[in-house]
Each structure stands twice: as C-alpha cells, then as structure tokens.
Amino acid sequence: MSVLVDEDTRVVVQGITGGEGKFHTEQMLEYGTNVVAGAVPGRGGQEVAGVPVYDTVQQAAREEDANASVVFVPPAFAADACFEAMDAKGIDLVVAITEGVPTQDMARVYRKLQETDTYLVGPNCPGLITPGVAKLGILPGNIFSSGNVGLVSRSGTLTYQVVDNLTERGLGQSTAIGIGGDPIIGTDFIDALELFEADPDTHAVAMCGEIGGEDEEEAARYIGEHMDTPVAGFIAGRTAPPGKRMGHAGAIVSGSGTGTAESKISALEDNGVPVGDTPEEVADHIEDLL
Amino acid sequence: MRLHEYQAKQVFADAGVPTPASQLAETVDEAVDAAEDIGYPVAIKAQVHVGGRGKAGGIKLVESKEEAREAADAILGMDLKGYHVSKVLVEEAVDFVNELYVGVTMDRGEGKPVAMVSTKGGVNIEEVAEEDPDAIAREHIDPAFGMHPFQARKVVYEAGVDRDVANDVASVLTTLYQLWDDRDGADVEVNPLMITSDDEVIAADAVMNIDGDALFRQPELAEMGEEAAEGDELEQKADEYGFDYVRLSGNVGIIGNGAGLVMTTLDLVDYYGGKPANFLDVGGGAKADRIANALDMVFSDDNVDSVVFNIFGGITRGDEVAQGINQALEQFDEIPKPVVVRLAGTNAEEGMEILNEELVTVEYTLEDAVQRAVEFAQEVEA
Numbered sequence: 001m002s003v004l005v006d007e008d009t010r011v012v013v014q015g016i017t018g019g020e021g022k023f024h025t026e027q028m029l030e031y032g033t034n035v036v037a038g039a040v041p042g043r044g045g046q047e048v049a050g051v052p053v054y055d056t057v058q059q060a061a062r063e064e065d066a067n068a069s070v071v072f073v074p075p076a077f078a079a080d081a082c083f084e085a086m087d088a089k090g091i092d093l094v095v096a097i098t099e100g101v102p103t104q105d106m107a108r109v110y111r112k113l114q115e116t117d118t119y120l121v122g123p124n125c126p127g128l129i130t131p132g133v134a135k136l137g138i139l140p141g142n143i144f145s146s147g148n149v150g151l152v153s154r155s156g157t158l159t160y161q162v163v164d165n166l167t168e169r170g171l172g173q174s175t176a177i178g179i180g181g182d183p184i185i186g187t188d189f190i191d192a193l194e195l196f197e198a199d200p201d202t203h204a205v206a207m208c209g210e211i212g213g214e215d216e217e218e219a220a221r222y223i224g225e226h227m228d229t230p231v232a233g234f235i236a237g238r239t240a241p242p243g244k245r246m247g248h249a250g251a252i253v254s255g256s257g258t259g260t261a262e263s264k265i266s267a268l269e270d271n272g273v274p275v276g277d278t279p280e281e282v283a284d285h286i287e288d289l290l
Numbered sequence: 291m292r293l294h295e296y297q298a299k300q301v302f303a304d305a306g307v308p309t310p311a312s313q314l315a316e317t318v319d320e321a322v323d324a325a326e327d328i329g330y331p332v333a334i335k336a337q338v339h340v341g342g343r344g345k346a347g348g349i350k351l352v353e354s355k356e357e358a359r360e361a362a363d364a365i366l367g368m369d370l371k372g373y374h375v376s377k378v379l380v381e382e383a384v385d386f387v388n389e390l391y392v393g394v395t396m397d398r399g400e401g402k403p404v405a406m407v408s409t410k411g412g413v414n415i416e417e418v419a420e421e422d423p424d425a426i427a428r429e430h431i432d433p434a435f436g437m438h439p440f441q442a443r444k445v446v447y448e449a450g451v452d453r454d455v456a457n458d459v460a461s462v463l464t465t466l467y468q469l470w471d472d473r474d475g476a477d478v479e480v481n482p483l484m485i486t487s488d489d490e491v492i493a494a495d496a497v498m499n500i501d502g503d504a505l506f507r508q509p510e511l512a513e514m515g516e517e518a519a520e521g522d523e524l525e526q527k528a529d530e531y532g533f534d535y536v537r538l539s540g541n542v543g544i545i546g547n548g549a550g551l552v553m554t555t556l557d558l559v560d561y562y563g564g565k566p567a568n569f570l571d572v573g574g575g576a577k578a579d580r581i582a583n584a585l586d587m588v589f590s591d592d593n594v595d596s597v598v599f600n601i602f603g604g605i606t607r608g609d610e611v612a613q614g615i616n617q618a619l620e621q622f623d624e625i626p627k628p629v630v631v632r633l634a635g636t637n638a639e640e641g642m643e644i645l646n647e648e649l650v651t652v653e654y655t656l657e658d659a660v661q662r663a664v665e666f667a668q669e670v671e672a
Binding site for chain 2: 075076100101102103104105106107108110111112126138139140142143153154155156157158159160161164181183184208210211213214215218234236237238239240241244245246247248249250251254261277278279280
C-alpha cells in the first residue's frame with residue numbers, strides 16, 4: 001500500500017509540450033507511471049512521447065479516465081492550471097511542480113481548494129513517488145526503494161539526501177511526498193501525516209521541515225495528539241539569519257523571530273519526535289523506531 | 291522586493307492616501323532647497339531599508355536653513371547599519387496628537403490576507419505583536435471577495451480608533467488593501483499614520499514590499515525595485531548570475547543545489563565546528579557555465595578560506611557539474627582556495643570520474659565533505 005499514488009493512478013500532464021513537461025513525461029513513463037494524456041490549449045490531437053494531447057484537462061479526464069494531474073505550466077499560468085484541474089470531473093489529485101507562482105494567486109487556489117475534495121501537492125515541489133509503482137513529478141526514481149517508511153518534506157534535494165541515507169541501509173519507502181517550499185501550499189505536513197497514519201504499510205515517517213512559518217509546530221502537536229505511527233524529524237536552516245530568504249520563498253525567519261529552526265525542533269521533541277542533527281541521524285532514528 | 295519610502299509614498303499618494311509634502315534630494319544643496327521650499331520644520335530622512343533609522347541617526351528634524359544643511363551633510367553619504375545613504379527625503383514635519391499602525395499582509399498559516407490596525411503606532415509593530423498582541427486588531431480577508439467595507443470599519447473600531455477619525459482611517463486601510471491586491475503586495479503598511487489636532491490623517495511613513503514572484507506583471511514596480519536595489523557587490527553579482535545567495539560572516543564557502551539541502555550544508559558546517567560564509571543555491575538543472583559562475587562568486591569573497599560543493603542530482607547531472615568545476619578551476623595557475631566536492635544522484639559516478647583530483651578533494655558523503663572543508667578552513671585560520 002501507499003498514499004495518494006498507486007497502480008490505479010492515471011496521469012494527465014498539463015504543459016506536456018514544454019521542455020520540462022516533455023522531459024519529465026518521458027522520465028515518468030520510463031519509471032512505469034501511467035501517463036495517459038497531456039493537456040495544452042490549442043495542441044489537442046498531437047502526441048508527445050506517445051501520449052495523446054487534449055486541449056483541456058476535462059477532455060483528457062473524460063477520454064482517458066485520467067484521475068491525477070501534474071502541472072508543468074509556467075508561473076504566470078500555473079494558478080489557472082490548478083483551477084482547471086480542480087474543476088475537471090474525475091481529477092482528485094493535482095501535483096504542481098512549477099516554481100515561482102505569485103503568492104496571491106496561490107491564496108485564491110488555496111481558497112478554492114477548501115471547497116473541493118481534491119488533493120493539491122505543491123507548488124514549488126518535486127512531486128511524489130510510490131517506489132516501484134509510479135512517480136508524479138521530477139524525483140530521480142533510481143534512489144528510491146520500496147518499503148515501509150513514509151517521507152514528507154518541504155525540500156526536493158534534501159528529500160533525496162534523506163532517501164539516499166534510508167535506502168543505503170535497506171530502509172525502503174512506502175511513499176515520499178515533496179510538499180513544496182512556498183509560503184502557501186496545498187498539502188501541508190498535517191495532511192500528509194494523516195495519510196501516512198491511515199496507511200497500514202507505513203510503519204514510520206521521516207519528516208523534513210525547514211525554517212519559516214509554523215507548519216512544523218502545528219504538525220508536532222498533531223503527532224503528539226493523534227499519531228500512533230512513529231515519526232523522526234529533521235529541520236534545515238539552524239544557521240539562517242533572520243529576515244533573509246533562504247532560497248525557498250517560504251524559508252524565512254521573520255524579524256520578530258517566528259519560524260526559527262529552534263522553535264520547530266523543540267516543538268517536535270516536546271511531542272516525542274526525535275530530531276536528527278544530520279540527515280544520517282534521521283536514518284538512525286528511523287531504524288530505531290521500526 | 292522592497293520599495294524605498296519615497297517610492298512607496300508616491301504610490302500611496304497616487305492612490306489617494308494623504309501624505310506630507312516632500313521632495314527627494316541627492317545632494318546637500320538639493321536638500322536645503324527642498325527644505326526652504328517646503329517650510330520649517332522639516333524632517334530629513336535617509337532612504338535605506340533599515341529598521342530603526344531614527345535611532346541610528348538617519349532621521350533628523352530641522353528648524354532652519356543652517357540646521358537643514360548640517361543634517362543633510364551628516365546623513366548623505368553616511369553608513370547606516372552597513373548601508374550607504376545616497377538619497378534623503380525632505381519632508382514636512384507633521385504636528386500630530388496620535389500615531390496609528392495600519393497594514394495589510396499575507397497570513398501564510400491561514401493562506402489569507404489579514405488587515406491590521408493598532409493605536410500603538412510609531413514603534414516597531416513586530417515588538418508590539420510580541421509584547422502586547424491584543425493591541426493589534428486583525429481581520430482576515432477572503433481572497434475570493436476582497437475586503438468588504440464593513441471589514442475595514444470593523445477592524446478600525448476593534449482597534450479602538452476614535453470615532454471622529456474612524457472613517458478616514460478605514461478609508462486609508464481600504465486603499466492599502468486595494469494596493470496590496472492590485473500591485474501584488476507582500477506587506478503594505480503605514481506606520482505611523484498620524485492624526486493631527488484637526489482630525490486629519492497623514493501617512494508619515496510608507497512600507498511596500500512586493501512579491502518578487504509577481505514582478506513579471508508589475509513592470510512599473512519592478513523598475514522602481516531596480517532603483518531601490520541594495521546590498522554589497524557580491525549580492526549584486528549573485529543577482530546578475532541569477533543565484534539565490536545570502537552572505538554570512540564565516541569562512542567556509544558553500545555551493546549546492548536546492549534550498550533545503552544548501553541550508554542543511556550550512557547547518558552541518560556549523561555542527562562540525564566551522565562557520566558558513568554564504569548560502570548559494572545554483573538551482574535545478576545547473577549546467578557547466580553556471581557551476582563556474584558559482585565558484586567565481588565564492589572565490590571572490592575575501593572571507594572564504596575553503597569551499598564545499600555539495601550536489602545531489604535529480605534534474606542536475608553530476609557529469610555536467612564535474613565539467614563545470616574542472617572548467618572553472620583549470621583557469622587558475624594556482625587554486626585560490628581548497629575545494630571539496632561531493633556528488634550524488636543522477637550521473638554522480640560519471641561526474642566523479644571526470645573530476646580532476648589534482649584540483650579538488652573528492653568526498654563521498656555529505657558529512658565527510660563538510661568536515662574536510664571545515665578542516666581546510668581551520669588550517670588557513672591557524
């Protein structure tokens with residue numbers, strides 16, 4: 001078992017005719033993902049990597065029974081692409097890879113999301129993968145292995161680092177979810193943790209947070225109150241100075257001192273979550289917890 | 291992206307927010323002429339992005355031509371908390387009886403904008419938020435509807451603003467929300483909003499931070515932002531190269547891909563007893579020339595004694611990175627600072643084979659690479 005992605009996931013790629021869209025469609029197909037359609041306005045009837053392209057997401061969902069969408073659309077049009085996917089009947093998972101979506105656009109998408117049953121992962125994320133089954137996004141499939149550790153992270157490459165440490169010692173993953181580094185994202189830590197808690201094949205969860213916002217603190221309280229599945233954590237940005245944006249739009253300690261690594265680490269530890277000082281130590285903790 | 295006070299005031303004034311009479315000056319003579327023109331007393335205010343400008347000597351109130359000359363001479367060219375002052379705003383000094391705070395920002399936890407009003411204006415609002423959170427009235431706005439007129443009134447009355455000026459304050463707040471919404475604001479605020487003895491409201495300061503990701507549709511503000519750009523030479527160079535870069539005070543230079551992993555590399559440098567000199571994210575899919583630019587950046591920081599290069603390839607390919615590193619280092623007769631490289635992920639093995647080990651030290655784990663770079667830096671220090 002796994003969360004969000006399994007054998008029945010049928011993917012439509014929004015922006016499949018662009019460079020990134022095409023390249024990663026090929027990569028997803030090679031990994032075994034069921035990419036069944038592309039959607040690009042004005043490009044209906046074409047084919048990319050052997051996949052039929054439709055003008056709208058609704059057509060793709062109807063004609064090819066697509067039930068998930070991956071968005072590779074440029075930032076200026078990404079919010080509209082998310083709205084289109086949320087609107088399309090049959091699509092219940094949207095993965096937005098695009099980096100640089102204006103925050104106010106995301107506030108509107110987030111507002112609409114509250115009225116739907118759709119899961120949105122991202123934006124500004126590497127996507128998600130159920131090893132050996134399917135990947136939706138840009139994660140390098142070869143470093144993952146199938147197993148019982150769930151992984152949720154705000155950062156792409158940090159996810160790869162932790163997965164590498166896990167895989168090296170034979171700890172495979174049930175599903176890995178990159179939730180994205182923006183200030184407003186669809187699926188947050190608590191949403192992902194809820195899914196892992198309900199998945200009988202996820203036996204432990206590695207949670208990689210970073211400075212900025214208070215999602216990790218809220219997730220820590222959720223873990224303390226609601227989770228039986230053990231969780232180990234990592235927080236990036238201990239050395240980040242206040243007021244400076246550390247790469248991700250959301251990775252910033254505010255001038256008044258909210259969003260620090262310190263506050264997140266102590267919230268996690270107070271709720272029984274061991275936090276690694278290094279990515280290697282996260283794997284140590286997971287090994288102990290299993 | 292943050293506008294200067296004079297730019298934000300212009301935007302506010304154009305939208306109908308009352309602001310004091312003011313003129314921008316770049317020389318002492320211009321400042322004196324402006325002061326004479328406006329009439330005393332006037333405030334002379336340094337145009338730099340520094341909090342607590344007043345306390346640091348960047349704002350002076352003057353009553354005469356002589357004082358204006360003296361103040362302008364002192365402020366223009368001064369170094370204010372590391373920032374060079376090249377412009378001052380000469381502004382009519384407002385005689386006020388009360389100071390309010392009025393602002394709109396994004397509440398990222400709620401995913402919604404929030405309008406805020408406080409009668410404790412004129413001081414650092416973040417301190418107020420921490421020490422006396424109830425002194426700030428807040429109203430969340432549904433982005434699908436925008437701010438209803440009643441919400442502006444509600445938050446103004448909740449804050450305890452006098453009924454005599456409540457309508458005018460609500461009107462300023464409504465305009466700020468509109469600007470926030472139309473101009474892709476991140477934070478839009480007036481602190482203080484002054485109330486005069488005749489119940490007039492005047493925006494004595496103006497803050498406008500714009501979402502950097504939205505500049506493609508705010509060309510006018512993007513242009514203002516270029517004028518407002520501050521930072522040292524290296525930060526400007528990083529902008530040219532298109533890197534996410536933050537300069538720190540240590541001596542271990544750090545280059546990597548992906549924000550979370552680069553932050554982690556900084557943290558590990560600290561964990562193993564070193565001091566990070568910078569955050570530099572080359573981004574996804576970096577090609578050889580970009581890698582060379584990144585090395586050039588870190589080498590040109592005089593504080594740097596050693597460099598750790600940590601790449602975990604997803605879209606980024608190890609062989610491309612290795613070529614970039616060789617290419618950059620082959621230009622030197624002598625490598626200026628020791629470089630430790632760790633490659634993992636896509637094409638990492640091919641990359642390791644390409645790397646010229648006469649030029650760099652190769653390590654196979656993140657932990658080893660960081661420790662080695664810290665050792666090199668400590669050797670230079672000693």
